[in-house]
Amino acid sequence: VEFQALIRNPLLVHNHVSSICSTWGRDHFKTFDGDVYQFPGMCEYSLISNCHDSYQLFSVHIRRAEKDGNPTISYLAVTINELLFHISKTWVTVNYDKVPLPYYKAGVQVENNAAYIKFQSKVGFTVMWNREDAVMVEIDTDFANRTCGLCGDFNGVPVYNEFIHNGRKISPIEFGNKHKAHHPNDDCEDPYEEDLVEVATVSDSCKKFLTFCENMFLSESWSSCAKLIHPKVYIQACVKDMCGCSNNTNDFCVCSTLSEFSRQCSHAGGQPPNWRKTQFCAKECPYNMVYEESGSPCMDTCTHQDTSSLCEDHKTDGCFCPSGTVFDDISERGCIPQSECQCKHDKIYNSGEVYRQDQEEWYGMWDCITLETPATCAIEQGSYFTTFDGKTYTFHGDCYYTLAKVESKDRASPKFTLLAQLVPCAHQQFDTCLKSLKILLNNDKNNVLSFTSDGVVQQNMQTVTLPYQSGDIDIFHASSFHILLQTRFGLQIQIQHVPLMQVYISLEQSYRSKTRGLCGNFNMILSDEMKTPQGIVEGTAATFSNSWKANFMCSDIEERLDDPCSLSLENEMYAKHWCALLVSPDSAFAQCRSVVDPEMFYKRCIYSTCSCEKSEACLCAVFSSYARACAEKGVLLTNWRENVCDTYAKSCPASQTFSYTHQRCQLTCRSLSSEQQSCTSDFLPVDGCSCAEGLYLNENGLCVPVEKCSCFYNGNYIKPGTSINIRDDHW
CATH class of the missing domain: 3.40.1000.10 (Mog1/PsbP, alpha/beta/alpha sandwich)
Incomplete structure (x- = not known):
C-alpha cells in the first residue's frame, strides 16, 4: 500500500484536518496524521483511546455490519471514566440504561439532528456519526502523541508509528487487527493478514473506473477543494469502491468517498460545491429544510436565535434552514420566519401573547419588561x-x-x-x-x-x-x-x-x-x-x-436557641411525618418545588409544629404560607388539604363551598350596593369558604342569587321586592 499523507495548508486558520480522524464507505480510514488506508474488519474495534497515559480516560469503539449489500456502522461504544455509552441509530444507553436525547450530563452532550448523532465531551473530543457509514472524531491537540486505535498515534508523522512495527512495515489489516476489542463469547473472525504488504496500485480490472473517478474529483467545481486536500487518495478510494460494487449504478459506490472528500474540504476551511442532484447522491431533509455541503452546525432556533453568530464550530454538511428562517424547536413546524416564533413556559404562547410572573412580564418572543409591582x-x-x-x-x-x-x-x-x-x-x-x-x-x-x-x-x-x-x-x-x-x-x-x-x-x-x-x-x-x-x-x-417596641415598658426579648422538638418525641415524630409533604416528590406541593424552594418552609414547619400547642394549626399555617409563596410565582396549588388540614376545608357553613382559588372582592349582597363597589380583585387567590360563583352572602349568612339579595341603603337592609322613595325617585 502506498501511504499518502494529506497536504496541509498551515496558513489556513480554520484548517481542522490534522485533528480529525474519519472512517467511511466500505472500509476506508483516515488517521489523524493523514494516512488513508482500507481495513475490512467487521468486529468491534478501538477507533481511538488515550492509551499512552497511565489511566485510560476515554475510548471510542465501532462495529460495522452489512445491510442490503452495503456496509454500515451498527453501533458506537464510547467510554469516559466510569460511563459507558452505547449509541445505535435509534437509541442511546448510559451504563446499559436507555436515555432520551438530547443528553446533557457529566460534561457530555449527545445530540441528534437531521444529519448526525453528535457526541461531545469536555474531556476534549467530539464524535459525529451520520447513522450510516461515516464516523468522524475530532480531538484536542493536548492528546498529541498520546492516542492509539485505528485513528493512529496523532504524532503528526504519517506511517510512523502506525504501520511500522519493530522496524517492519505492516499491512493495514495487521494494523487493524491489533485494535480488536475482545469480548467474552465473541466469535467474530479477523480479516486475513497477508504475509506481504500489498502495493496500492489499481488492478487492471479496476482501471476502467479510474477515468470516471478522476473526472469527478478533478473537475472545475472541486478545484477550490483540490487546492486544500490532495485528491489522489480519494480517487484511489473511489476506484476501489466502484470496483468492489456488484451494482455500479448503486449511489453508495461513488457517493460515500465523494461525501468524505466534501467533508474534508470543509474541515480544511474550503467551500465544497453543492454537487448532489436529485438523481445523484441525493439527501432528503425533514420539514422544509435543505441539504447543504457546508453550513454552520450551530443552527438558529426559536429558543436560541443568535446561536450561529456565536458559533465556534467548523462547518459541516447536513440539513439547514433556508436563509431568513430559523428552526421551530417549540412546535416542530420546520423552518419559519423569526417573527412567527412561539414561546413556551408551561404551555405554548403565540407571538403577541403575554405571560406574567412575579415582577416581569414575558411577551411572545420573550421581550421582557420589568413591572412596577408591589x-x-x-x-x-x-x-x-x-x-x-x-x-x-x-x-x-x-x-x-x-x-x-x-x-x-x-x-x-x-x-x-x-x-x-x-x-x-x-x-x-x-x-x-x-x-x-x-x-x-x-x-x-x-x-x-x-x-x-x-x-x-x-x-x-x-x-x-x-x-x-x-x-x-x-x-x-x-x-x-x-x-x-x-x-x-x-x-x-x-x-x-x-x-x-x-x-x-x-x-x-x-x-x-x-x-x-x-x-x-x-x-x-x-x-x-x-x-x-x-x-x-x-x-x-x-x-x-x-429597638422597634412601641411600648418601652415591655421587656427586651433574647434570642432563642432552644429546639422545641427536643421536649416531645411525639411532637417531633408528628412534625417530621407531616412536614415531609413539603419536600416529597409525590405530594400536592411537588409541582411548585422548582419555582419556590421548600427547604426554608420545611424547617419552619418542624419548629412551629413542635412548639405549637395546636400542632395541626401551626402545620397548616406553614402549608398555607408555602401555597401563597407559590401563588406569587404563578403556581396555584390545590388539593393539598386532602390528607391533612382538611378540618378547615370540611367546616364551611351551609350553602358555602370551599375553594383554593377565591379571587372575588364582592362576595356579599351588601357589597353590591353602589357605595360599596370600589374594591378590586387584584389580589392573590386565597383559600377558604365563600359563596359559589354567581351567588352572594345575604344578611342571614345564606348564599343567594343576586335577584334574591336585599338592598342596603342608609344603614338599613331592604328586602327584595320592596320599593322605596329616594329623593323623589321611586325604586
Missing part, C-alpha cells in the same frame, strides 16, 4: 418575618412593635404606621402568636383601624361589619379565612385568621425608601435592613426588633 412584608406563624426587600429573620416578641412607619409618597397620600402585637401563646414556652394588627392613619391615635386574630375588625374600638368602606379604604372578606384591606394610596394588606393570624403587607414601588420598622427600609439593599430608629444597623434580629 413589594410584600410578611409576618407568618407569629415569629417569622420577611421584609419588603426579601430578608428573612425570626423574632419571638411580647409587645406592640412597629412593622412599618411610612412617610407620605406625595402631598395627597397619608402617612401611616402599622403596629403588630406579638404575645406568647397560651401555655407554650416556645410559641409566639400574632394577636392583632393596628393601622394609624396620619399617625393619629384617634384614627385607628385594628384587626384581631379572631377575625374582628374595629375602627377606633368600634366593631365594623364587612364589607366596610371609609374614604380611600375598602375592607372585605376575600374568603372565610382571609380579610383584605385595599386603599387608593398604594397600600394593601391581607390578614389571614384561619388557622392562625398571618399578615401580608404590600406597598407600591412609589414607597421605596419611605418606610422604617421591622419590615425594613424598602430600599433594595439587604445589608442595612436591620436599622434601628436611631439609624444604627444591628447584627441580630432580637436587638433590631427590640
Whole structure:
C-alpha cells in the first residue's frame, strides 16, 4: 500500500484536518496524521483511546455490519471514566440504561439532528456519526502523541508509528487487527493478514473506473477543494469502491468517498460545491429544510436565535434552514420566519401573547419588561418575618412593635404606621402568636383601624361589619379565612385568621425608601435592613426588633436557641411525618418545588409544629404560607388539604363551598350596593369558604342569587321586592 499523507495548508486558520480522524464507505480510514488506508474488519474495534497515559480516560469503539449489500456502522461504544455509552441509530444507553436525547450530563452532550448523532465531551473530543457509514472524531491537540486505535498515534508523522512495527512495515489489516476489542463469547473472525504488504496500485480490472473517478474529483467545481486536500487518495478510494460494487449504478459506490472528500474540504476551511442532484447522491431533509455541503452546525432556533453568530464550530454538511428562517424547536413546524416564533413556559404562547410572573412580564418572543409591582412584608406563624426587600429573620416578641412607619409618597397620600402585637401563646414556652394588627392613619391615635386574630375588625374600638368602606379604604372578606384591606394610596394588606393570624403587607414601588420598622427600609439593599430608629444597623434580629417596641415598658426579648422538638418525641415524630409533604416528590406541593424552594418552609414547619400547642394549626399555617409563596410565582396549588388540614376545608357553613382559588372582592349582597363597589380583585387567590360563583352572602349568612339579595341603603337592609322613595325617585 502506498501511504499518502494529506497536504496541509498551515496558513489556513480554520484548517481542522490534522485533528480529525474519519472512517467511511466500505472500509476506508483516515488517521489523524493523514494516512488513508482500507481495513475490512467487521468486529468491534478501538477507533481511538488515550492509551499512552497511565489511566485510560476515554475510548471510542465501532462495529460495522452489512445491510442490503452495503456496509454500515451498527453501533458506537464510547467510554469516559466510569460511563459507558452505547449509541445505535435509534437509541442511546448510559451504563446499559436507555436515555432520551438530547443528553446533557457529566460534561457530555449527545445530540441528534437531521444529519448526525453528535457526541461531545469536555474531556476534549467530539464524535459525529451520520447513522450510516461515516464516523468522524475530532480531538484536542493536548492528546498529541498520546492516542492509539485505528485513528493512529496523532504524532503528526504519517506511517510512523502506525504501520511500522519493530522496524517492519505492516499491512493495514495487521494494523487493524491489533485494535480488536475482545469480548467474552465473541466469535467474530479477523480479516486475513497477508504475509506481504500489498502495493496500492489499481488492478487492471479496476482501471476502467479510474477515468470516471478522476473526472469527478478533478473537475472545475472541486478545484477550490483540490487546492486544500490532495485528491489522489480519494480517487484511489473511489476506484476501489466502484470496483468492489456488484451494482455500479448503486449511489453508495461513488457517493460515500465523494461525501468524505466534501467533508474534508470543509474541515480544511474550503467551500465544497453543492454537487448532489436529485438523481445523484441525493439527501432528503425533514420539514422544509435543505441539504447543504457546508453550513454552520450551530443552527438558529426559536429558543436560541443568535446561536450561529456565536458559533465556534467548523462547518459541516447536513440539513439547514433556508436563509431568513430559523428552526421551530417549540412546535416542530420546520423552518419559519423569526417573527412567527412561539414561546413556551408551561404551555405554548403565540407571538403577541403575554405571560406574567412575579415582577416581569414575558411577551411572545420573550421581550421582557420589568413591572412596577408591589413589594410584600410578611409576618407568618407569629415569629417569622420577611421584609419588603426579601430578608428573612425570626423574632419571638411580647409587645406592640412597629412593622412599618411610612412617610407620605406625595402631598395627597397619608402617612401611616402599622403596629403588630406579638404575645406568647397560651401555655407554650416556645410559641409566639400574632394577636392583632393596628393601622394609624396620619399617625393619629384617634384614627385607628385594628384587626384581631379572631377575625374582628374595629375602627377606633368600634366593631365594623364587612364589607366596610371609609374614604380611600375598602375592607372585605376575600374568603372565610382571609380579610383584605385595599386603599387608593398604594397600600394593601391581607390578614389571614384561619388557622392562625398571618399578615401580608404590600406597598407600591412609589414607597421605596419611605418606610422604617421591622419590615425594613424598602430600599433594595439587604445589608442595612436591620436599622434601628436611631439609624444604627444591628447584627441580630432580637436587638433590631427590640429597638422597634412601641411600648418601652415591655421587656427586651433574647434570642432563642432552644429546639422545641427536643421536649416531645411525639411532637417531633408528628412534625417530621407531616412536614415531609413539603419536600416529597409525590405530594400536592411537588409541582411548585422548582419555582419556590421548600427547604426554608420545611424547617419552619418542624419548629412551629413542635412548639405549637395546636400542632395541626401551626402545620397548616406553614402549608398555607408555602401555597401563597407559590401563588406569587404563578403556581396555584390545590388539593393539598386532602390528607391533612382538611378540618378547615370540611367546616364551611351551609350553602358555602370551599375553594383554593377565591379571587372575588364582592362576595356579599351588601357589597353590591353602589357605595360599596370600589374594591378590586387584584389580589392573590386565597383559600377558604365563600359563596359559589354567581351567588352572594345575604344578611342571614345564606348564599343567594343576586335577584334574591336585599338592598342596603342608609344603614338599613331592604328586602327584595320592596320599593322605596329616594329623593323623589321611586325604586
